[in-house]
Amino acid sequence: MSYSVDRRGFLRVSGAAAATAALGLASCSSDTSGPVTLSWWDYFTLDNFQPGMNRLIKDIEAGVPDVRIERRTFPFAELERQITLGAISGDLPDLAIVDNVSMNTLGGSRLLADLTARVDAWGQADAYYKGPWSGCQVGGKTLGIPNNSNCLALYCNTRMLEAAGVEPPTTWDELAATAQKLTSGDRYGLALSAIRTEEGVFQFLPFLWQAGGDLDSFSTYGATALAFLDELIAKGSLSEQCVGWTQQDVNTRFLNQRAAMQINGPWQIPTLKKADFDWNVVPLPRDKEAATCLGGENWVVMAGSKHVDKAWEVLEYTQRPSVLVPYLVSFGELPARKDLADRGSWASDPALRLFLSQLPLARPRQYGAHYAEASQAVAEAQQAVLTGSASPSAAARTAAKKIDKALGEQ
C-alpha cells in the first residue's frame, strides 16, 4: 500500500470522510513518509559510556534512512521499574537496552514486540553464541537481540600466587586449597559478591551449575554449592562481609590487595589495568561441570511502538561489524557474535580473550516470568548460610520450596 498524502493535499480534502481517512493513515503511513523519531531508553549513565553511545547514535542516524533517535537514560536499578510504570501510564519508548535478566519479567508480559518473523527473514541467528541468543528467546519467540555479553571468571593476583607457590585453581578442591594458602593477616584468599540482590545471585548460580544442578534441583545441589562457600568462610578464606559486597566492592578489595583472587566480570578490566600489580584471569574452577553466568544487555522493541519496522531496521543496522565493533570496544564489552571473535580489542587483549573464550559456557538466567522471586529465595538462602543463621541443607530446602512455587506458576 502506498499513500501519497502531504499536508496541502490533506488540507484540500474536507468533511467527515477526510477525517476518517486521515485517522486511518496516521497509523500506517508513519513508516513510509518523513523522518521517524524513535525514543530509546537505556541505563548507561556513566561518563565513560557516553562517547561510544553518542557515536553509535550518530552512526544510526547517518546509516538508517529517515531516522532520528531520542535517547533517555535511567540509573541501572530504575530502568525496569520505569518500563513497568510506563506500562501503566502508556509512556514507553520504541527501543530499549535492558539487562538480559529482565527478559524474564518483561518477556512474559506482552510488553515486548515479537521479532521472530523479522529475525527469521534476516537469517543471522547462527552468528551468535548460544547463551546470549537463547537469552532473547522467550516461549519460542525472539523478543530481542543481544547488545553485548559478559560472564564471570576468576581474577588472580599473580605475585601473591607465585609467592605462595600455587597455580591458579581449576577445580573446587584446588580453589579451596589455594584460597586457604593465600589467606593471611587481613588478606582473604578469595572475594566474591553475595549481596542480597540479583548481583549476588549472578555470582552464586555458577556454583550451583558447577555442582551439576539447577534451580529445579536446588534442595540437593544448592546445598552442595552453599556448603562449599560455607566451608570457605569457616576456614577464613572468604570474608563473611561478602554478604554486603557488590561486585564493585569485591573489585576494590582485589585492587587494595586485600583479596588474592576474586570472581568478577570483564567490566572491571579498565580499572584493573591501572593497578600497580600483575594479575591474570582464568576460567571459574569447575566441580562436576564447567559453568559461568551470562551477563550483558539485550536490545528490545516495545510492542506498543508505532514504528516496530523502523526499530527493527535500526537493530539490524547496529549488528553490522562496522557499527558494532567500535561500539563494543568503546564500552569495553564483549560481542555476543561468534563472527566478531577475531576483531576488536578482545582479539588481542589476553584478559578479554579469556572472557570471550568462556562465553560459549555462559548460561543465561532464563527461568520465566517469576524468576525474580526464585532469585530472591536463592539470595536469602546464600545470606542465611554465609552469616551462619542456617545450615546449607536447611537453607537449600527452604529456598527450594519457594523456587518451586515461583517457577511452577508460569
Next chain:
Amino acid sequence: MRQPSARRRRAGCLFCLPGMAFLALFLAYPLLYNVWTSVHDVDLGQLLGGAERFTGLDNYRTVADDPAFWHSVRLSLVFTLSSLLLQFTIGFALALLFARPFPFNGLLRSLLLTAWLLPPVVSGTLFRWMLDAESGAYNALLEPVGLSHDWLTDPSTSLAGVVFANVWIGVPFNMLLLLVGLHTIDPQLHEAAAIDGASAWQRFRHITLPLMRPVSVTVLLLGLLYTFKVFDLVFVMTGGGPVDATRVLSLYVYEVFFTSFRFGEGAAAALLLLVVPLLAGVLYVRRLRREDEAPTGGAV
C-alpha cells in the same frame, strides 16, 4: 463573632478549590487507585491488556498468609518503637541541656541540626561506611576495647545498626521541638517551686514533664509517622538484609511491587502499611479536639 454572609462563604469555598483539586489529584486519586489495585489481580502482563480480574480480598489473604509479611511488621514495630524511645529520651536530655545558657550553645545546637538536615540517603551511606566491619570508624574505636563487630552483616545486630543511624538522625529534631516547648514554660513556676523547697528532680517530675505533654505527643507522633514508613535509610544501609533481618514493612512492599511485580498484593500490603500511621493520626486529632474543648482555666 458575626456569621459570614453567604456570599463571603461562597468566596471562601472558591479559595479552597485549588487546594481541594490538589488533594484530589495527588492524594485521593492515588489512594483510590491503590485500593482498586488491591482488590484486583494485576501483574505486568495484565497492565497493558487491561485484563485485571476482580479478586475481592484474595490479595489481602495472600499477604496475611505470608510469614515474611508478619516478619516485616514485627521488624517495623521494633524499629519504630526503639527508635522513638531512644530519640525522644536523648532528645529530651539534650533539650534540657541546651535550655541552659552556656558558651557556644547556639553554635552547637545548629551543628547538631545538620544531622537532621542531611538527606537520609546521605546519612545512610555514611553510616554504612562507618559501621563497616573492616574499614569502619566505629570498629576502629571499638577494637581497643574488644567490642568491634560486623554490625550490618550480622543478622542479629543489623537492625540495631539501622536503629542507631535513625536515632542519630532523629535526635536533633526531637531536641529542637522539645527545646521550643521548654521555652514556653514560665520560669516563675520553677522559681516558686524552688522557694517551696522542691528538689530539681521534683520540679522536673511535677512541673516540666506535665507541661511538656502536648509537645511530647506531637514530637512522638511526627517521629512515628516518619519512622514507621522509613525506606531510604534502610534501603541504603542494608537493602533489607542480611537475609531478611532489616526488611521492614516498606521494603517488603517495595519488593512485592518491584521485584515480584505482584501489584495487587503490593497494593494490599501498602494499604496495611497505612494503618498504623492512620490510627495514630486519628487518635492524635481526637486528643487535640478534646484539649481544645476543655475549659482553659489557669496556667496549670
